[in-house]
Amino acid sequence: MKTVIVGAGAIAYAHAKACRALNVEIVGVFDIRAESAKKLADEYHAAVLVDMEQYEKAVQGADMVHLCTPPSLRLAYAEIAMKAGCHVVTEKPMAIAVEDARKMCDMAERYGVQIMVDYNHRFRPGFQKLLEIVRSGQIGDIVDAFVYRAGMLGGNAGTKNDTWRRKPGLVCGMSIESLSHDIDMIIQLAGPVRDVKADVRGTYAEIPEFDNNVHVSLNMESGAMALVNASWSSYMKGSTRGVIGTKGTVYLEGDDLFDFTRLRIRTDEMECEQEFKLNDIYNLATCPSYTNATRHFLDVIEGKAENAVSGAYALRTLEISHAILDSAKAQRVVAVS
Ligand SMILES: NC(=O)c1ccc[n+]([C@@H]2O[C@H](COP(=O)([O-])OP(=O)(O)OC[C@H]3O[C@@H](n4cnc5c(N)ncnc54)[C@H](O)[C@@H]3O)[C@@H](O)[C@H]2O)c1
Incomplete structure (x- = not known):
C-alpha cells in the first residue's frame, strides 16, 4: 500500500x-x-x-x-x-x-x-479493556457513562499562542475538536445519543467563538445518561472516564487529559474494588493506537472488516458537537436528529 x-x-x-x-x-x-x-x-x-x-x-x-x-x-x-x-x-x-x-x-x-476518521483513543489498549468489560455484561445495563478530563491545551496542540485552533478563519474550539473523541468513546460505551444539554465557556475574550471548557449532559437512546466535563484551560490535570451499571462500576483514571493509567472495577460480586495498572499514557511518539487504527483501515480496504469509524459515523459525532454548541447558545435541550 x-x-x-x-x-x-x-x-x-x-x-x-x-x-x-x-x-x-x-x-x-x-x-x-x-x-x-x-x-x-x-x-x-x-x-x-x-x-x-x-x-x-x-x-x-x-x-x-x-x-x-x-x-x-x-x-x-x-x-x-x-x-x-x-x-x-x-x-x-x-x-x-x-x-x-x-x-x-x-x-x-x-x-x-472508504473514509476512516482517526478517533485513535478508541484503539488504545486502556479503552479497549474498558469497552470489553462493559460489553461483557459484567457491570450490567448502563445507567451512566461519564468523562471528567482537565488539562492545558499545549504540547502537540501547539504552544499557547501559536496554534491554528485559535487563528481567525480556522478557529476550532474544544466542543468540535477534542470532544469528538469523548463523544466517540461515550457512543462506544453507551450507544447512540438522543439529546444534549450543554454549557460552554471560552477564556480568550478576543476569540469568543473558541470554547475551551465544556459541560454536557447527554441522554442516550438506550435510556442511559452521560456526562462530559472537559477543560483545556485547567492547571489541574487528570481524567476519569467510565460507566456506572446496574451491577457494577468500571472506570479509567489518569494524571492528564488523555492518560489511562489505572482501571478500577467493582461489581456486586466483588468484596472490594480491584485496580489494574495500565500505563496507557497518551504520548504521540509511543501510543500504539495509530498503528491499531491504520491496521483496522487496511483490513477495511482489503474487505476483511467493516469500517468501524466511517465518514457517516464521524458526521454523526460532528452533528453532536454542533448540538452541544447550539444547546449552550440557546440554553435548552437539543435533540440530535
Ligand atoms: N487523533 C488525535 O489524537 C489528534 C491529536 C492531535 C491532533 N489531531 C488532529 O490532527 C489535525 C492536525 O492537528 P496537528 O496538531 O497535527 O496540527 P499542526 O498545526 O501540528 O499541523 C497541521 C499542519 O497542516 C499544515 N497546513 C495548514 N494548512 C494547510 C493546507 N491548507 N494545506 C496543507 N497543509 C496545511 C500546517 O502547515 C501544519 O504543518 C487536527 O484536525 C487535529 O484535531 C488529532
Missing part, C-alpha cells in the same frame, strides 16, 4: 510511524509550509510535494491519503484523492462545518472509496 500525507504537523508524525510499522509506503508529503513537508518527507524517503499539481500526480500512484491538515482545510485534497481512487484517512474532527463532512461522505460514495 502507498499513501500521500497532507499536512506535516504534529499528528502526521504519528501516522507516518504507523505507516512504517505496517509497511505502508509514504510516497509523497504535502504541506503549505514546504519546510514542514520536507522534514517529514526526508525522514521517510518520500517526495516533497510543493503544489497541487504535484499532489494530484502523486495520488495517481497511491492507494490512500492521510489528511492531517487543520480540519476546515481538507475538502479539496479529499476530492482530488478520491477521484483518483484513493481511500482516505482523515484526522478528527472530519471537518468543522457539518456541510463539509457531508460533502466528504457524498464524495466517498460517488467515487467508491
